[in-house]
Amino acid sequence: MPVLHNLVSNKELKAxxxxxxxxxxxxxxxxxFHIADPKxxxxxxxxxxxxxxxxxxxxxxxxxxxxxxxxxxxxYEKMKSFLYGFDAALxxxxxxxxxxxxxxxxxxxxxxVRDRIVADGIEDPTFDASNVGSYLKAxxxxxxxxxxxxxxxxxxxxxxxxxxxxxxxxEVPADTFRDQLPMAIDMLQDQKDKKIVMYCTGGIRCEKAxxxxxxxxxxxxxxxxxxxxxxxxxxxxxxxxxxxxxxxFVFDERMGERISDDVLSHCHQCGASCDTHVNCVNDGCHxxxxxxxxxxxxxxxxxxxxxxxxxxxxxxxxRARRAGRENGNKVFNKSRGLLNMTIPAxxxx
Numbered sequence: 169m170p171v172l173h174n175l176v177s178n179k180e181l182k183a184x185x186x187x188x189x190x191x192x193x194x195x196x197x198x199x200x201f202h203i204a205d206p207k208x209x210x211x212x213x214x215x216x217x218x219x220x221x222x223x224x225x226x227x228x229x230x231x232x233x234x235x236x237x238x239x240x241x242x243x244y245e246k247m248k249s250f251l252y253g254f255d256a257a258l259x260x261x262x263x264x265x266x267x268x269x270x271x272x273x274x275x276x277x278x279x280x281v282r283d284r285i286v287a288d289g290i291e292d293p294t295f296d297a298s299n300v301g302s303y304l305k306a307x308x309x310x311x312x313x314x315x316x317x318x319x320x321x322x323x324x325x326x327x328x329x330x331x332x333x334x335x336x337x338x339e340v341p342a343d344t345f346r347d348q349l350p351m352a353i354d355m356l357q358d359q360k361d362k363k364i365v366m367y368c369t370g371g372i373r374c375e376k377a378x379x380x381x382x383x384x385x386x387x388x389x390x391x392x393x394x395x396x397x398x399x400x401x402x403x404x405x406x407x408x409x410x411x412x413x414x415x416x417f418v419f420d421e422r423m424g425e426r427i428s429d430d431v432l433s434h435c436h437q438c439g440a441s442c443d444t445h446v447n448c449v450n451d452g453c454h455x456x457x458x459x460x461x462x463x464x465x466x467x468x469x470x471x472x473x474x475x476x477x478x479x480x481x482x483x484x485x486x487r488a489r490r491a492g493r494e495n496g497n498k499v500f501n502k503s504r505g506l507l508n509m510t511i512p513a514x515x516x517x
Contacts (some may be wrong), residue, residue: 182275192238194266194273197371200232200297201257206281214279216254220247225275227285231297234285234372236420238274264397265369266425273420280423286372289346301378301389306402309392312413318363321352323374327456328432331443332414332425345373353384366391369416371395400427415443435460450475452490457500
């Protein structure tokens with residue numbers, strides 16, 4: 169029986185990827201459709217993608233598939249043909265090709281079965297995820313941005329919104345999509361007569377969110393086809409103004425695709441203009457936050473003096489500290505001062 173998971177260390181896999189000479193294409197895709205046996209679907213898909221030297225992150229559930237992958241450029245068309253023929257529901261699947269791509273986004277293929285391809289927290293058995301809002305293409309988006317009766321709603325997390333968004337788009341200030349859904353309903357109750365335009369990175373969250381809005385009595389609901397990635401690509405191809413400002417946060421090694429030269433956010437440590445997300449290098453933290461080059465030097469790529477101190481300890485001392493403390497939120501939250509955060513918290517006796 170073929171091996172259906174990775175057996176090589178991450179360190180070695182990353183080194184192999186960095187040593188590759190052929191460029192890679194980074195692409196994301198998703199599709200809501202019923203998968204009767206997600207485990208069998210996953211195993212067959214893993215074999216096919218491994219044979220095409222695909223790296224990335226793929227989730228499979230009864231409700232469909234969600235993927236962010238990279239593939240050698242010479243095998244991109246072959247990979248598309250494989251997916252189109254793998255299942256009838258995937259024929260002519262829309263591919264969101266990365267806009268700002270160095271081909272170094274992934275170094276291993278991780279393909280997992282999950283309960284949902286997007287964790288939404290919805291327990292209502294009457295909810296129909298296929299009853300989605302109307303798609304908007306690039307030209308439609310620009311027209312809606314000038315429509316006083318349209319409300320743009322950003323269905324991404326606060327740290328994504330912070331570095332890039334459409335002008336006047338409503339932020340739904342939550343750390344998770346499952347928290348955003350009920351919050352968006354509450355925030356928009358007095359605007360049910362408006363055109364509600366939802367958007368996200370590649371379309372998967374805003375498509376489900378549009379169905380949730382319709383389920384909760386909103387009638388004039390839209391979502392951007394292919395999300396920010398597809399919008400920016402098509403607008404550029406068609407010579408249209410690209411109205412999204414700043415960076416589009418992405419969930420791979422790049423952590424962002426620059427859409428415009430605007431820098432909308434600030435270093436979480438000193439307040440300087442900056443939109444570079446990093447993870448704290450302290451193994452006991454890995455907090456995601458925004459850090460400017462000067463603070464990267466000052467704090468040695470850490471989020472706080474506490475982490476800076478801990479990162480210099482021996483591996484044994486670090487493990488001893490981590491063993492006695494609770495894990496906190498791994499994303500910087502503006503409601504707390506970064507340098508006063510309890511991540512990592514002092515270990516408990």
